[in-house]
Amino acid sequence: MSNKEIKNSQADIEAVSSDELSDRRAFFKKAALSVGALAGTSLLANEAAKGDDPFIMHHVKWGQKLGDPVTKNRYGVPSAYEHNVLRRNTRLLASGNFQASIAVTPIHESMGIITPNGLFFSRSHGGVAHVDPNEYRLMIHGLLEKPIVLTLDQLKKYPSVTRTHFIECPANGGQEWRGPQFNSLQFAKGFMSCAEWTGVYLKDILKDLGVKPEAKWILAEGSDNSEMGRTIPMDKVMDDAMIVYGQNGEALRPEQGYPVRILLPGWEGNLCVKWLKRIKLSDEPFYAKEETSKYTALKPSGKAIQHFYANEVNSTVTSPSPEIPWKDLKKGELVEIEGLAWSGMGTITGVDISFDGGNSYVAANLKGLVLPKCWTRWSYTYKYEGKRIVLASRAMDDAGYIQPTIDQETLVTGIEAVYHRNGIETWEVLKDGTVNHIQLRSTLKRDENGNVVIDKEA
Amino acid sequence: MLKINKLIISASIAASAALLMTACNSGATASGAAHSGATAAQTAYANGKAVIDGGVIYPVVNGKTADYVVDMQAENTTFDYGRTPTANELAAWNTDVTPHKAPPAGSGSVEDGEMLYEDQCVMCHGDFGSGGGGYPSLAKGKGSNLKKTLTNQRFDPNADGPTRVFGSYWPHASTMWWYIHDGMPHPKSKSLSIDETYALTAYMLNINEIEVDGQVADQDFVLDQDNFSKIVMPNVDGFEPKIDGPEGVENVRKYYADNTNFGGQKVNPSERCMKDCLEPTAKEVKISGTGISDFLPPISTVRDLPVEEGAVVPGAADYEVSCAVCHGAAGMGAPVVGDKAAWAAVAEKGPEAILANSINGLNAMPPRGGTDLSDAKLKDIVNYMINASK
Numbered sequence: 001m002s003n004k005e006i007k008n009s010q011a012d013i014e015a016v017s018s019d020e021l022s023d024r025r026a027f028f029k030k031a032a033l034s035v036g037a038l039a040g041t042s043l044l045a046n047e048a049a050k051g052d053d054p055f056i057m058h059h060v061k062w063g064q065k066l067g068d069p070v071t072k073n074r075y076g077v078p079s080a081y082e083h084n085v086l087r088r089n090t091r092l093l094a095s096g097n098f099q100a101s102i103a104v105t106p107i108h109e110s111m112g113i114i115t116p117n118g119l120f121f122s123r124s125h126g127g128v129a130h131v132d133p134n135e136y137r138l139m140i141h142g143l144l145e146k147p148i149v150l151t152l153d154q155l156k157k158y159p160s161v162t163r164t165h166f167i168e169c170p171a172n173g174g175q176e177w178r179g180p181q182f183n184s185l186q187f188a189k190g191f192m193s194c195a196e197w198t199g200v201y202l203k204d205i206l207k208d209l210g211v212k213p214e215a216k217w218i219l220a221e222g223s224d225n226s227e228m229g230r231t232i233p234m235d236k237v238m239d240d241a242m243i244v245y246g247q248n249g250e251a252l253r254p255e256q257g258y259p260v261r262i263l264l265p266g267w268e269g270n271l272c273v274k275w276l277k278r279i280k281l282s283d284e285p286f287y288a289k290e291e292t293s294k295y296t297a298l299k300p301s302g303k304a305i306q307h308f309y310a311n312e313v314n315s316t317v318t319s320p321s322p323e324i325p326w327k328d329l330k331k332g333e334l335v336e337i338e339g340l341a342w343s344g345m346g347t348i349t350g351v352d353i354s355f356d357g358g359n360s361y362v363a364a365n366l367k368g369l370v371l372p373k374c375w376t377r378w379s380y381t382y383k384y385e386g387k388r389i390v391l392a393s394r395a396m397d398d399a400g401y402i403q404p405t406i407d408q409e410t411l412v413t414g415i416e417a418v419y420h421r422n423g424i425e426t427w428e429v430l431k432d433g434t435v436n437h438i439q440l441r442s443t444l445k446r447d448e449n450g451n452v453v454i455d456k457e458a
Numbered sequence: 459m460l461k462i463n464k465l466i467i468s469a470s471i472a473a474s475a476a477l478l479m480t481a482c483n484s485g486a487t488a489s490g491a492a493h494s495g496a497t498a499a500q501t502a503y504a505n506g507k508a509v510i511d512g513g514v515i516y517p518v519v520n521g522k523t524a525d526y527v528v529d530m531q532a533e534n535t536t537f538d539y540g541r542t543p544t545a546n547e548l549a550a551w552n553t554d555v556t557p558h559k560a561p562p563a564g565s566g567s568v569e570d571g572e573m574l575y576e577d578q579c580v581m582c583h584g585d586f587g588s589g590g591g592g593y594p595s596l597a598k599g600k601g602s603n604l605k606k607t608l609t610n611q612r613f614d615p616n617a618d619g620p621t622r623v624f625g626s627y628w629p630h631a632s633t634m635w636w637y638i639h640d641g642m643p644h645p646k647s648k649s650l651s652i653d654e655t656y657a658l659t660a661y662m663l664n665i666n667e668i669e670v671d672g673q674v675a676d677q678d679f680v681l682d683q684d685n686f687s688k689i690v691m692p693n694v695d696g697f698e699p700k701i702d703g704p705e706g707v708e709n710v711r712k713y714y715a716d717n718t719n720f721g722g723q724k725v726n727p728s729e730r731c732m733k734d735c736l737e738p739t740a741k742e743v744k745i746s747g748t749g750i751s752d753f754l755p756p757i758s759t760v761r762d763l764p765v766e767e768g769a770v771v772p773g774a775a776d777y778e779v780s781c782a783v784c785h786g787a788a789g790m791g792a793p794v795v796g797d798k799a800a801w802a803a804v805a806e807k808g809p810e811a812i813l814a815n816s817i818n819g820l821n822a823m824p825p826r827g828g829t830d831l832s833d834a835k836l837k838d839i840v841n842y843m844i845n846a847s848k
Contacts, residue, residue: 083764090752095582095592097783099644109759126644139543139551147548148540157539159532178612181749184757208536216707219554225647227640229554233707235503235510266513278551284558285701287630289637293594296697297720298620302609304627305720306697307710310511312722323759345513346499347524350727359736372499372516372524390742398499399513401717402725407737412721414611416620420720428742442739444613452611454739 078118085109087119088186092175099127100226102169104190107316107340108323113164113368113375115193117248121269122255123169123191125290126226129275133259138243142218142281145210152259156245158200163242163265165373166342168192168311170268170295170419177415180437185321188437189425192311192342194375197263198246202279203238215281219288220262223277229288230271231307232264234281240265243276266344266373267309268419270295300414300452311344313403314422315351315378315395326433331386339364341376343397348376350396357390357440358405358424364393390438392426406441411452415444497522510707512714512722555636557702565682566657568664568675574654575661578643581784581792581822586665587623591783594623597665601625602692625666629697631689635659645783645828656681663689773835773842780829781839784822792823793847801847812840 047057078085087103094101102123105115115121122128133152141147172191175181182188211234218237221229232241242263245252252258257274264271270290285307296304319338320326329335341348348370352361364380378393396402406423413420428436443458499514509515516524518533555561575583583589587596598604604626612619621627624634639655641647650658660681667674670681671688699713700706717724777785777795784792793800804812816836819825826836 080763081761084758084760086755088753088755088757090750090754091592092750092752095594097778097786099783100593126641126647139547141543141548141552147543149543149547150540154539158537159529159535161529163526175750178615179743180745183745183749183751184753186757187750187753204532204537208538221554225641225644226637227647231701233510233710235507235707235711239503239509239515267511280552280554282558284556284703285706286554286556287633288554289633289641292628292630292633292697293622293624298608298622300609300611302605302620303696303698304608305699307699307701308720309714310513312720323757343513345511347514352730352732354735357736357742360733361731361735369525372514396725396727396730397513399501399509400724400726402723402727402730404721404723405736405740407740408723409721412718415613416611428744437745439743440736440740441743442737442741444611446611446613450609454737455613456739458739 085119087122090187100125102171102191104186105193106186106323107190107192107318108185108321110318110340113194113340113377114248115195117195117250117253117256120193120195120247120253120256121167121169121191123269124224124226124255124274125228126224128254129222129224130254131223131259131275136259138260138276138279140205140209140279140281142279143212143215143283144206144281145212146208148209150205152245155200155243155260158204160198160246161201161204161242162196162198162246163240164194164196164369164371165263165265166192166194166311166344166375167263167269167272168314168342168344170270170308170311172311172314173421173423173425174418176439177410177417177421179441180439183322183437185316185318185323185437189316192269194342195247196249197242197244198249199242199244199260199263202241202243202262205243206237211281214283217282217285219278219280219282219286220271220273220276221278221280222257222273222275224275228270228273228275228290229286230273230291231285231288232262232271233307236264236267236309264309266311266346268295268311271309295419297413297417297419299412299417300446300450305417305420308420309344311342312420312422313341313343313345313348313395313397313399313401315339315341315348315393315403316425317353317391317393317427320429320433320435321427322435322437325435326384326429329384329386329433331384333384335382335384337364337380337382337391339378339393341366341378341393341395342374343395343399343401344373345401346397346399347372347374348378348395349398351376351378352394353380354392354394355389357426357438358392358394359440361392361394386431388428388430390426390428390440392424392440394424406439407454410441410444411454414452497524499524508711508715510711510714512717512720553636553640555632555639557630557632559632560683560686561632561635561639561655562652563683564652564656565680566653566655566660567680568657568660568677570654571657571659571661571664574650574658577822578824579658582643587662596624596662598623598626600667602667602669605692605696608693608696623666624662625668625692627693627696629691629694631659631663631668631686631691634662635686643828646824668692771842773838773840774846776831776835777839777842780831781827781843784827785843795843795846798847801844805844809840809844812844813837816840 085106089103105119105121136152138150169191218232219229244263245260260276261274262276296306297308298304317339341351351364353364354361364378366378368377370376394403403424409423426438426440428438443455444452445455447453497516497519501514502508518528521528521530582593583596589595598621604621607621610618610620638658663675669690670685699709713719785795793804
């Protein structure tokens with residue numbers, strides 16, 4: 001058989017649908033039949049019949065030719081085979097032509113607790129701005145003795161601080177207040193990402209500027225065409241608010257506010273203003289557009305929560321997922337159920353897992369780095385029983401919070417809040433390994449006093 | 459690891475237990491401290507006040523905060539970088555307009571505002587602010603009437619939801635003035651004058667039938683710096699906690715110290731529910747139909763080589779970024795790419811005239827469609843739009 005024929009045979013083997021496979025031996029038989037029929041040779045068929053893997057028995061195609069020179073891809077890119085690992089968007093969540101919109105992270109493919117910069121979720125209110133770092137200026141003024149202007153080089157002169165934190169859009173899961181809508185982990189929970197950020201604590205810049213005691217708030221304002229701005233209390237500024245320019249060891253990506261954004265660990269992504277141009281200290285809040293018209297959570301009383309800062313304790317199963325279901329599992333086989341937990345109010349202290357939709361729980365295991373306001377990995381090794389289960393995860397943090405059931409949460413906030421939904425997520429895993437997003441919830445109604453109660457009749 | 463007691467607590471008992479828990483003790487260590495070696499979490503700042511968001515902080519103790527080692531030399535040093543901004547620089551950027559900082563002097567009428575709106579805003583925000591193309595609605599009728607919808611909850615999927623537009627929801631008109639002036643219109647923001655901003659804000663008050671100084675802003679209304687403070691937004695008291703004045707921050711602190719305000723569940727880890735945790739009425743709810751599956755690009759987890767992209771069509775990419783916002787959707791007043799009849803009519807003008815219109819602007823379209831694209835690129839775009847509509 002010529003090299004070319006072998007190559008063709010291999011291409012044919014790759015084309016065999018993995019759905020049709022039950023185990024390795026059947027795979028080789030199938031491959032051999034397919035190859036044998038087309039190539040008219042019994043060589044591979046014989047190997048496969050013996051249980052030999054053709055990808056072991058023959059030289060692989062990349063193993064017999066020169067690879068790329070190191071001069072190719074001066075900035076590296078993922079393997080071409082990874083081309084489906086992408087941020088995705090939906091027309092449901094877009095103004096116009098995807099400029100005031102969101103593209104979300106494929107968390108079904110995420111590994112560990114770091115999101116690569118190219119997959120970090122992207123949300124903007126007037127498109128992604130492209131800032132010339134040479135023309136970049138940051139102004140800090142208002143209720144301080146000494147207002148300043150910094151260039152990017154001057155900002156980077158402050159001793160740097162590096163911290164790992166998630167950023168979450170408070171609308172993560174916000175399309176599912178009234179019921180499940182996305183049969184996708186990426187869209188149900190992917191409005192968030194986690195990175196290692198480098199910059200300077202804002203409080204360290206302010207040390208020299210003579211902050212006046214009447215300063216209670218700051219305005220953080222972006223330089224993009226929407227001048228996205230938010231009010232932030234000084235309490236956060238003097239705790240852990242950072243001015244960041246580095247993300248996972250390189251400059252921020254434009255989608256993350258290049259060259260500079262403010263990072264408020266654990267708080268709404270929208271508060272972490274990108275393309276930051278101005279910080280103003282004030283004795284009164286600012287009522288910017290994105291803290292009144294949006295990013296306010298309407299309760300059943302008709303009153304809306306404003307200044308809803310922290311993303312509360314939350315978690316989800318990430319494997320299996322609707323995107324990557326369980327395949328080819330045999331009854332009794334061990335399989336890892338993996339997930340993420342996070343809290344904007346502190347550090348994850350534990351995660352429980354349920355197999356009956358959240359009615360009963362056992363403790364899962366945390367693993368890896370467990371850091372404040374950071375994605376935390378959890379795991380549970382499960383013996384596959386070949387029957388339908390309904391997975392639910394429930395996280396706790398060191399601020400004393402635990403994830404609410406959907407009923408517990410909606411009885412307080414109703415179902416029109418849009419933001420800050422952290423109720424327990426459930427994932428139905430069918431006998432064949434297929435995963436569907438479902439919810440476990442009661443039907444709500446108003447009682448005669450207008451209070452939201454569970455409808456016992458429904 | 460945490461010790462698990464398999465206690466059975468019904469959700470209602472858990473909720474009332476949570477009510478009784480005080481959120482913080484001055485300087486107290488939070489329950490469930492993370493793990494050995496890390497600095498313990500605190501529910502209060504050094505001044506004894508509760509953490510503002512209801513969460514915890516990690517003070518620097520023995521050179522560490524949580525698991526991070528702190529550069530104590532830098533921590534104890536003050537750095538003096540940058541320069542003082544000039545008075546003109548401060549004035550140029552200090553453009554926020556808030557309930558506590560009026561807009562600059564000027565004025566504008568509803569009449570002028572309506573003309574500006576028809577010229578520069580209607581293509582995205584629709585007739586009379588009705589919305590369109592995915593952009594927000596600005597008015598749905600009389601704001602004070604629509605405010606009553608804010609208690610609507612769609613427990614019944616067929617019921618009407620709350621209407622959250624400027625007149626029914628926004629607490630302050632200053633937000634509108636500020637956003638129009640600094641953020642609108644998106645393709646060429648910061649291009650409206652002070653008087654134009656007053657005029658557009660006046661038109662917003664008019665279409666939402668908002669009262670100013672006791673009178674609904676009618677067709678003859680003129681907004682200026684003086685009467686701006688007399689605008690009465692119907693939902694000014696619709697938000698909690700109260701953030702204005704000397705007690706504003708303290709109100710926020712109190713609000714998040716009580717988890718029942720925002721639906722947070724507090725628990726002693728050893729007493730968390732491990733059995734019978736769901737309400738007996740809870741049922742499985744599945745996605746209705748296919749749910750939302752309009753994913754771009756479609757979900758795939760296949761590991762194969764990508765299909766080669768087709769030849770690049772000049773103008774196509776620039777069209778998508780700069781022109782499709784209006785020319786890509788019906789109802790924006792612009793000829794929609796792909797609409798053969800509309801573009802046959804356009805094509806009759808001849809390519810030179812079409813290019814000239816794209817450079818100079820036409821009807822609602824600003825010059826160069828509000829972009830800074832070159833003539834050559836506009837020519838490519840025009841050719842692309844014509845060819846894509848044949």
